[in-house]
Amino acid sequence: MSTLANTNRSLSDWQAMAAGLNIQTGLFIDGHYQSAKRQGSFASVNPATGQTLAMMALGEACDVDAAVANAQVAWRDGRWHKLAPRQRMDVMFNWANLVEQHGDELALLECLDMGKPITDVLNIDLPDVLRTIRFFAECIDKLEGAVTHTAANALHTIVHEPLGVVGAITPWNYPLLMAVWKLAPILAAGNCVVLKPAEQAPLSCTRLAQLFVQAGGPAGVFNVVNGTGQEAGRALALHHDVAKITFTGSTAVGKLLMGYSGQSNMKRVALETGGKSPQIFMPDLYDLDAAVDRAVGGIFDNAGQVCNAGSRLLVHRSLHDQFVDRFVTRTRELYQPGDPLDPATTLGPLASHAHLGNVQRRMDQALADGATQVLPTPAFTGPGAFCAPALFVGAHNRMAIVQEEVFGPVATVQAFDTEQEALMLANDCQFGLAASVWTSDLNTAHRMVSALEAGVTWVNCFGDGDMSQPFGGYKLSGNSRDKHASSLTSYMQIKSSWFNLQR
Incomplete structure (x- = not known):
């Protein structure tokens, strides 16, 4: 039986199946x-409902x-x-x-x-x-x-x-x-x-x-x-x-x-x-819309709870404003919170309320440090540990929101003017798990990939790969x-x- 065969089930179908689950506790x-x-014993809690x-x-x-x-x-x-x-x-x-x-x-x-x-x-x-x-x-x-x-x-x-x-x-x-x-x-x-x-x-x-x-x-x-x-x-x-x-x-x-x-x-x-992966968008990239869509998925998939999440968006100054506008629009279109059992849900809760609190404190600190939140976080009511996607502009490399792993749906945008500046910003980090470069120039791509301090690099994509791809990083991303x-x-x-x- 294919695991993909039942993706057309409805919310009520999954709810009925969940009610009949036999959970092994030993x-x-x-x-x-x-x-x-x-x-x-300890409680296994559903983070969407708060129920044990x-x-x-x-x-x-x-x-x-x-x-x-x-x-x-x-x-x-x-x-x-x-x-x-x-x-x-x-x-x-x-x-x-x-x-x-x-x-x-x-x-x-x-x-x-x-x-x-x-x-x-x-x-x-x-x-x-x-x-x-x-x-x-x-x-x-x-x-x-x-x-x-x-x-x-x-x-x-x-x-x-x-x-x-x-x-x-x-x-x-x-x-x-x-x-x-x-x-x-x-x-x-x-x-x-x-x-x-x-x-x-x-x-x-x-x-x-x-x-x-x-x-x-x-x-x-x-x-x-x-x-x-x-x-x-x-x-x-x-x-x-x-x-x-x-x-x-x-x-x-x-x-x-x-x-x-x-x-x-x-x-x-x-x-x-873990990591704090940069995505670098050069002025000659092929397709801005496609790049924005992959950038959005690179940080907000799995509610940002991904070790190689592309949370640092380094965008050439000539693209910065239109990139941010499209990023905000596509995020609102693509990521809708809801019951994780509903096949239409594209954004689940964070894993726990404790983790939600950690993520919120990091966002509050970013605001205190002078960053601007351009993707506002709506207030969620109810028992779930939901966190809406957030985007900060005006960030710089000395801010904790840029240097520290948030492990939630939180991204920063930084503008750069030259390839050398982009590489400096990308490598000025304690982590080195993954990175991506978006460019139409093969020479630029080869040069930048060689210079990036990351164990996994992508060109004109993010998160792609198969079982032939070793996954791991440099520096404090592990060994x-x-x-x-x-x-x-x-x-x-x-x-x-x-x-x-x-x-």
Whole structure:
């Protein structure tokens, strides 16, 4: 069944399905759901309504210990990594098929838990989840080692081996997709995993683990411990039996994780820690309307809760006024808030009221610093954590609104006069995840892409790509790469073996 087959359902259809959802609330350890050892719980809240969806088991350090111990047993007896590559491929493909078959259920969990519009989940997130799992499944039997040229009395081999137990800590903005960007290569490489999803949106990840076991994945290979970052995340990062931590989230937490590695077993740490991506619009761009539309989507999709959101709009002074006018008009046309279960909704709430408060404080600070808001934020009534798109002009690089990640539907516009000035403004930032350039001149594009300090760059587009594209950044945006085949070997280690053939 295609995940795209039911996008024509009505609001009442989705509401009826949501009312019948069976939400699993336990931790998933050793192939089954179970309560937290200390019987703690926390509320999973629908940010569109403020209503509690379920009381989830609250995992603590003792639960992390149990999950890692089970994963270690599964690792040591080889129930996963010693399977023939084609057998592991079969499980991964079965898993993808089950995710597809349960696409409506997973979409509902994502929509209710995080506030993402149902149409976005069905048309964007779930297809990418399926592509990711199937891509890494295909990679499993494509790994090759090497036999080097040596003297006749020696044989030297170089092979990749899985690390063992990997800990994954994933964010709430794309709960299912960001988890699978890590889980698929971790599992394809032959590792076992303990996942700590974001406590703001754990529902889809918990169900994902159960589907892996239903697909034939051995118990203990894929475990999920819900809980807070301060308790469960910290315990996972400090655990001596965890060989690597992979994380997507804030820079502040990423720095803590690196410290925890040094305090424990010097485990590998892979970080993707956000961004403040510039979009540069040169005076010779092909089509201003098309560029504005992509700029609007680059910052306001997913209510701006995107790590590579193109929130810094650097516009040549000759285009500035008409760019701003069109940007404001198109934003009002394209982004309408509403019930995330309504297929017509194009703007969902932020993930929580706490996050809404953080975003609002940053906008208030921008006004206090002298920026002008030209896309007014209408007042929303009701219980939802909705935030209308906002655009600030008159901003400069010393303002917090330009330098700090807002992680909401907030953009700034800065005018520039020369290519050199545009590059200076773009690179004068602590982050370096992504950037784009809009120009009709290939020489200009090549020169600017070379100069931009960003791990992902686009020319005459924003956000495009496929599974051949490594995703990750420079500077405080982290040190890892997701999606690309190289992320598979990042969850492996190299073994060099030298054989003396003479006795």
